[in-house]
Amino acid sequence: MLKLSKVIGHRGAATLAPENTLASIRAAAAAGAKWVEIDVYPIAQGGLIIFHDDRLERCTNGFGSTMEASLETILSLDAGHWFGHEHQGEKIPTFEQAIDCLQELGLGLNLEIKYDGRNVEAVVPAILATLAERWQDPDKLLLSSFNYPALQLCRRLSPTVHLGYLVEEVPHDWLLKLAAINACCLGCHYQPLTEHQARAVKAAGYLLVCYTANEAHLVREHWRWGMDSVVTDDPRQFVHLEHKH
Template sequence: MSNDTVMQNDILKTKVMGHRGAALLAPENTLASIRAAAEAGATWVEIDVYLIAEGGLVIFHDDTLDRCTNGSGVTRDVRPMDIAELDAGSWFSDKFVGEKVPTLLDALECIQSLNLGLNLEIKHDGADVENIVPAVMAILRDHWQDNDKLMISSFNLAALALCYEIDDQRYLAPLYEDIPDDWQAQLVAIEAYSLNCDYSRLTEAQARAVKAAGYKLLCYTANDPKKVAAHWEWGMDAVITDDPTQFASWLDN
């Protein structure tokens, strides 16, 4: 997928993407959060896929279970049968008592049933990307139908490089807090579709350079429209937000 092809095939037909579903409206990275994003009018959601014991793939963000479930311990070490028993909703509010940590397959089925686009972030800080990427890519191959409604993002460039090696037709998006000087070389190496970055650290010069190079520019995690008002002028294509209702004027009709 050359950059010229990317520029011609504009998959991102939205300016507002729900973060971890809609993390201020429902417990993050749950099916309830995905549904909340859809109910708020978002047509794309971002969620995190995390590798656990026995090769399990779940939708979860943290390295430990404590913050977002009634469990405790290291997320990577929990078995699928045990994480399935955890409550991932009561920490948020009584309304969501009993909400579960979804598997990747659960989430794909839910998102497609709602006709949403998906930005799937691979949460993996280690070098052993071969333990997560091939499994994720296999599930996407077998269970995700529309490639033009799928973006794969990660802070782990090695993970994205392996995604590209497995399937060079996927839309890939490196994630950055601070954009490095060699960002363009990194994007070229995987024929990336977009650059996704922290809105609060992005400069106008960086934004305009990304756009001049032909890439989409997505900014996370903005919950106050005033704080990214200038970013639209710089060329930001979409905002990733915990509360899509805050960007109602930018939501698709």
């Protein structure tokens, strides 16, 4: 059974350290988060890194397409200077480095497959192979994506992995899509979600995860509707909920 916590740090803890870095993962743990969400991104020659954007400019001192960059180029970039002087020199982690860091800290992983393309066969098997080799507790791992074909392939290749389907707004066919891949979770943006939708997801037996709320009052009603977890840039705003029964 998936051991999902109520609070999931977004891209580590994006308010507290440069997003999707080892520093951000450690900041989430230090803030009391038991799970984090990070993005796995495919790059040239089959490399897998922890990064969000299609381009390098926003979060590094590099430029150009993330997917076309070599691993050598990626590892040479500074991914922390933009956040603050104290993070200058922080690197983009490889997928393997992030997994090792998470497990050293005892954190659960909500891994978003950040891939918009159609050639999921070129991306998904490598992600699953790395997880099979390195990830230890399958009940502290949730694979999620907006890319539904990627989730379909995840299910075909890994019958037991926990899957979450990500959407901005809950679509009319959400139940069919969750059932077709035997998902356990629906992830959606907290703002457009309605009470009716939330209660329907819960009544159907699925976990409901809402992103990205950074103040507790924004999702106060969502807990009442049945929300299981909140994804947040600032876990400090919510960690007190982990101690409530």
